[in-house]
Amino acid sequence: MTTTDHDAGLRLTVLGCRAGMPEPGWPSSGYLVHAPGGEILLDCGPGVAAKAAMRAAELSAVFISHMHTDHCLDLLILGKARTQGPLPATKLPLYVPPGATRTLHRFNELFPLGTDGPGDHPTDHVFRDVFDVVEYEPLRPVRAAGATVLPVPMRHRQPCCGFRVTTERASLAYTGDTGAGSDFAPLVTDVDLLVAEATLDEPDRTAHGHLCAAEAGQIAARHGARALLLTHWAHTGRDWIDAQVARAGEHYRGRIDVAVPDHTFHVDTDTQET
Template sequence: MRLLPLGRLAGMPADGQASSGYLVETGSARILLDAGPGTAVQLSRHLDDGLDAVFVSHLHTDHVLDVLPIGKMLLRRGERLPLFVPAGARAVLDRYAALFPVVTHPDLDRAFDLAFEVIEYRPGEVHHVGAATLRTALLRHAAPNCGIRVEAGGRSLVYTGDTGVTPALPELARGADVLLAECTLRETDTSGHGHLSSRDAAEAARDAGAGALVLTHFAGPDPAEHEWHRRRAAEVFAGPVTIATVDQREVL
């Protein structure tokens, strides 16, 4: 199993860096986790290697905005694949596509029919893509957000999407080889919106007994700030702590 980040920022792109999007490559499937703005451009460099599914953790723009351009990219290639979205999202996606009609080529308005098989999932469900198993769990965020556990070939990766501190996260990540965790904040969220600090992410990895921690969803593009988060997480979690690096594969 390998992880290839396409973007790693919270909110909108900055300094040429995209928002959240991560390719997970197993022996039998390539799965895109989230599709924030800027990830479609990054993904276009890797589509020749194939794509088997897209999973969206929640309906905030920095995690889902590029799903429409990705669908149109797939239309051009004549491909159709599963798009896993939270329950109720299909109607939102249809309204999104309808905002940009192409009256002379109406098929271009049907990405969510022709390029994707839209599958609305609910927390706790299990799905399969190739030989990979996808397990979801409801975490804590302002919009309904599911973390996902991808298991294949005896390896496992857990991705948080966006979440505040919740016992559901270490439960989902129990014994995972890698926890790919957001760390938007310097301190624990007290607003109720639902984000992690690097210390919160490290505590979740420690409590889950995860093998390694990869930090992402940074509030800005400054490498010094990213390194600050890495060092702080390493004070809590004894395993390897790394920063998600765009277009750099990490073997799990």
């Protein structure tokens, strides 16, 4: 994984990008944003915590788009990892959707260190003693790691927000999970890099709320995104992914990249991959 020298730029490292359940080498959703003042983790699905914990000292904040397991299940693991050795002097800000705080505490209570229920050990209370849990307000910006993070409501079966991350020099947008009926303008307009799910082969005709690659391309083109990174793969075979890139390319003429674990994208320098 590429190390970061924090400057005014913006980079994104894909930690995981698999929709639903992870598979070997392909963790579920997790994206590390290298910002001027530190690093911001967007989502923390299964398999992401081990990678994020390696950067724990530089993590400035965690943002969760929604409470489906492939986007948040590793939060407990990440919190427990931070209890190994002395607890950090400050809690790690954890921004979650409205109503999620109670869910997280109940989740932690299901897995106490001892048999009598939660005790005094930090692993029994990571969402109290390790994380500073804050329920974000949609469309109200948050400052973190020298960047501004704007949660934007998206249409999905669970309450969900995408995130627009802006620094002095660059901006990126991450859709989380969403259907095509969302208001994408506040999230995507003139963004340098759009990280968009491309979960389906065809448009979603259900109430679940997912995008196909063609819709991701249409959204990028309609709102003037400078580059497009397709992600949230339902399948990881190269032929299937290449087909999604082709579908997006029928609607979007800018640069299209594909999310692959441990690849880093430089948002402010022609979105080059390392």
